[in-house]
Amino acid sequence: MVKRVLQYSFSLLNVDYVQLTSSWNYRNVLSPYYRIYYINEGQGEISDFNRTVKLEPGYLYIIPSFTMCNLCCKNVLGQYFVQFFEQSSHGISMFANKRAVLRLKASDVDVQLxxxxxxxxxxxGINRSDNPKVYEKEIYYDEYQQLNNKQSLAIYIETQGILMQLVSRFLQLDTSASPNEHVIPIKIIESLNYILANLQLPLSVSKLATMVHQNVDYFSRQFKLYTGLRPIAYINEKRIERAQYLMATSRMSLSEICDQTGFEHLSYFSNTFKKLTGISPSDYKKQLQSVRF
Structure with missing residues (x-):
């Protein structure tokens, strides 16, 4: 019998039902957490780099963490929504290869969940504002984490179960993968864990390959086979994700964040950040800090 260990958990931020108007119109939204919507009336749009997705009654939508998108309601939109952080034991997001808006037909069970x-x-709910520039603040994150800490064990487990069920619906959209496609060799897992635990340190492909006793070229090919990225590209992606998280949850300067994420020079950090997100770190930070509480 194959023993499987659940490697993901979630940290709830917000859940609510809202009726939005044309004031819900925000561009270049990039958040370190997930969003799932269920629409029960009206219409709206979510657009990412690749396409525009209509928000329509009777459908579920997911926006994975660190997915740049635009949010728009032209008239009225009835929306159930939940926002939550994802944690994984190996540092690989369930949607690492699906940073895009996904939608599917909602079932009666989804609505009840x-x-x-x-x-x-x-x-x-988000009582202060529906503008991500307002509610994505360190003090707000702290408030919601305190609420999570006050949950009883029963409520915590039920909340986890509901989020798992909702997320699993979107994982089922990808039917092309074989059952063993995402089984990652232990040496790659060890490398991923080391990278995530040491993003602030100098990291090189040769060092990672030596740690798992592999040839540099072979290690690099294997790494790309199972993660979709070459080691340096993966390191840079994780460093930028960590930078985004620090911008959203701390008051560090860009220089401090540059140091904390292992970039040798602020210019290289800025260029990498813009290349991966489409926006400069200073503009991203202004978006997050445009309204202070």
Whole structure:
């Protein structure tokens, strides 16, 4: 019998039902957490780099973490939503290769799950503003984490279960993968864990390959086979994700964040950040800090 260990967990931020108007119109939204929507009336749009997705009644939508998108409601939009952080034991997001808006037809069970999530997590709406530039602040994250810490074990486990069920619906959209496609060799897992634990340190392909006793070229090919990226590209991507998280949850300067994420020079950090996100770190930080509480 093959023993499988659940390697993912979630940290709830917000869950609520809202009726939005044309004021819900925001561009270049890039968040370190997930969003899932269920629409029950009206229309809207979410657009990313590749396409525009219509928000329509009867459908579920997911926006994975660190997915740049635009949010738009032209008239009225009835929306159930939940926002949450993802944690994984190996540092690989479930949607690492799907940083795009996904949608599917909602079932009656999906709707009941949203309603139950609201029932057991009251007062978790965004009461200050529906503008991501306003509510994505360190003090807000702290507030919601305190609420999570106060959850009973029963509510915590039920919340995890509901989020797992909702997320699993979107994982089922990819039917092309074989059952063993995402089984990653232990040496690659060890490398991923080392990278994520040491992003602030100098990291090289030769050092990573030596740690797992492999030839540099072979290690690099294997790494790309199982992660989709060459080691340096993966390191840079994770460093930028960590930088985004630090910008969203701390008051560090860009120089401090540059040091904390292992970049030798601020200019290289800035160029890499813009290359991967489409926006400069200073502009991203201004977006997050444009309104202070």
């Amino acid at each position: 949203f309603k139950r999530l609201l029932e057991i997590n009251p007062g978790r």
